[in-house]
Amino acid sequence: MPVRFYNTLSQSLEEFKPLREKHAGMYTCGPTVYDFAHIGNFRAFVFEDLLRRFLECCGYHVQHVMNLTDVDDKTIAGALREKKTLAEYTAQYAQAFNDDLKTLNCLTPTSQPCATEKIQLMLDLIKTLLEKGFAYESKGSVYYRVSKFQGYGKLSKKNLEMNRTGASERVEADEYESKQEATDFVLWKGVKAGEAQIGAAWDSPWGQGRPGWHIECSAMSMQELGERFDLHAGGEDLIFPHHENEIAQSEGATGKSPFVKYWLHCKFLLVDGEKMSKSKGNFYTLRDLLAKDCDPMALRYALLAVHYRSALNFTLEGVKEAGEIIRKFDECYWLCLNRKVLPLHTPELAHLPAGIAPLLEKNKAEILEGLSDDLNVSLALSRLVLAVKEINTRLAENRLGPDSLQAALEFFKWVDALLGLNICGTQEIPGAILALMDKRSEVRKQVAADKSNKALWTESDKLRDEIQAQGWIVKDARPGEPSTLKMKRRKWD
Ligand code: AMP
Ligand code: ZN
Numbered sequence: 227m228p229v230r231f232y233n234t235l236s237q238s239l240e241e242f243k244p245l246r247e248k249h250a251g252m253y254t255c256g257p258t259v260y261d262f263a264h265i266g267n268f269r270a271f272v273f274e275d276l277l278r279r280f281l282e283c284c285g286y287h288v289q290h291v292m293n294l295t296d297v298d299d300k301t302i303a304g305a306l307r308e309k310k311t312l313a314e315y316t317a318q319y320a321q322a323f324n325d326d327l328k329t330l331n332c333l334t335p336t337s338q339p340c341a342t343e344k345i346q347l348m349l350d351l352i353k354t355l356l357e358k359g360f361a362y363e364s365k366g367s368v369y370y371r372v373s374k375f376q377g378y379g380k381l382s383k384k385n386l387e388m389n390r391t392g393a394s395e396r397v398e399a400d401e402y403e404s405k406q407e408a409t410d411f412v413l414w415k416g417v418k419a420g421e422a423q424i425g426a427a428w429d430s431p432w433g434q435g436r437p438g439w440h441i442e443c444s445a446m447s448m449q450e451l452g453e454r455f456d457l458h459a460g461g462e463d464l465i466f467p468h469h470e471n472e473i474a475q476s477e478g479a480t481g482k483s484p485f486v487k488y489w490l491h492c493k494f495l496l497v498d499g500e501k502m503s504k505s506k507g508n509f510y511t512l513r514d515l516l517a518k519d520c521d522p523m524a525l526r527y528a529l530l531a532v533h534y535r536s537a538l539n540f541t542l543e544g545v546k547e548a549g550e551i552i553r554k555f556d557e558c559y560w561l562c563l564n565r566k567v568l569p570l571h572t573p574e575l576a577h578l579p580a581g582i583a584p585l586l587e588k589n590k591a592e593i594l595e596g597l598s599d600d601l602n603v604s605l606a607l608s609r610l611v612l613a614v615k616e617i618n619t620r621l622a623e624n625r626l627g628p629d630s631l632q633a634a635l636e637f638f639k640w641v642d643a644l645l646g647l648n649i650c651g652t653q654e655i656p657g658a659i660l661a662l663m664d665k666r667s668e669v670r671k672q673v674a675a676d677k678s679n680k681a682l683w684t685e686s687d688k689l690r691d692e693i694q695a696q697g698w699i700v701k702d703a704r705p706g707e708p709s710t711l712k713m714k715r716r717k718w719d
Contacts, residue, residue: 234465234489234490237383242456245455249286251451252277252290254270254271254460255460256294260319261504262513265540266494266495266503268529270461273601274460275333279643279645283640292338293447294320294323295442296312296341301316310424312342312426316340330512333646344442347445349414351441356368358478360474366416366432368413369410370412370475371410372386373407378474380473381466381489411440411467416434417434422434439468457488469489473486496537521549524549531603555638558618563635569709581627582630583633593641617634655711659696663709670702670709700712
């Protein structure tokens with residue numbers, strides 16, 4: 227089954243043909259660790275995680291490199307403000323970011339290089355660019371000469387004239403003073419007051435200083451994935467200037483093109499039609515939402531459920547609705563897992579119809595088919611919902627034999643590997659709870675026979691409270707019929 231992605235470079239859907247068969251080298255721009263990441267950032271990281279999981283499900287070995295930007299204007303400003311070294315200041319946010327990635331069930335990158343640990347790589351790359359005439363030194367800083375690179379603008383479709391006015395959000399005013407052209411961008415920044423004291427300056431042939439943001443990603447991606455690699459992803463704001471500049475740096479230095487075969491960018495997470503961002507103040511961190519008792523898997527589902535190339539308007543209501551959907555998946559899995567110990571209210575069919583396995587295999591194929599089409603997640607999720615409906619119907623009618631139950635459990639395991647929703651995180655009913663349920667069943671039988679016996683009622687209530695105190699919800703049927711349990715709420719924190 228061919229896999230197609232929308233490549234920002236060609237602005238069209240292209241069949242994914244990696245450089246090495248069944249191997250995918252993927253670089254995703256990581257966060258700047260100056261603060262907690264907001265959930266807009268996590269839209270990008272969850273999209274990238276889906277991309278990786280999907281390729282792995284298709285049998286690719288994915289080498290996933292994600293950098294951490296631990297030196298830039300914001301990290302330096304934070305360290306100076308808190309009177310910490312740069313390393314101390316960024317370590318706390320790097321740790322928080324990785325904790326958040328785990329909470330959202332994103333796979334750990336194969337490698338996560340930090341910019342400050344790879345300074346020599348960047349110096350070497352800058353030296354090559356100087357030798358080849360793509361860079362020049364000015365007042366202790368080094369700049370990239372954009373006009374020298376023929377292909378500049380091929381990713382963002384901006385021409386040099388447009389760039390002269392556009393420039394970058396992240397360009398500081400004082401950079402303009404020493405640049406030859408407004409379009410040039412910094413590769414190495416000469417040191418400023420206070421930076422050396424907090425460990426934010428390194429020696430270089432041009433004096434003390436620190437790398438620019440763009441050179442980081444060129445240097446670190448090429449070191450791990452080679453001068454040319456398969457996939458590079460990020461949010462749409464990275465297309466220009468960051469990724470455009472990465473191409474100029476890498477292709478300028480190596481003379482090899484294309485630096486990256488497929489560029490994938492996700493659209494923004496919006497709040498009331500505006501990009502969620504720190505500067506607008508319209509953001510939630512993951513921690514803000516956890517404090518509101520939000521299930522991180524509901525957030526993950528909400529972030530995943532809209533195609534990555536469509537803007538996603540964030541609402542708390544949307545996350546709540548997502549929570550209801552995945553609760554249904556959880557419950558279905560849980561019922562299959564605990565089928566053998568839960569009382570039946572419908573007689574088991576004497577002859578079980580055909581097993582569910584072939585149908586679930588068909589669903590799996592359709593889910594993959596959807597995702598193969600530029601990660602068409604709506605199609606994939608609709609097939610998942612259909613499968614869950616079918617399993618539920620058969621469960622209710624007692625039409626699932628042991629093989630079918632096993633097939634359903636395996637189906638959910640497969641879905642978890644693909645979508646990372648941790649559906650299989652729900653648990654079997656512990657033996658101690660089952661024993662209490664049995665005991666209570668006996669008492670309820672006696673209650674049915676002797677309704678006026680208050681002591682029996684009290685005993686039954688006491689047992690129910692004991693079970694519920696341990697987090698399980700008891701659902702009583704009509705008197706005399708066996709009670710059942712409802713799934714414990716997913717414990718995620
Ligand atoms: P930063 O830490 O600013 O470099 O951003 C980390 C990642 O989050 C990048 O891939 C950005 O493109 C992405 N990003 C930032 N804001 C949003 C947003 N509102 N929606 C989606 N992605 C975003
Ligand atoms: Zn980057």
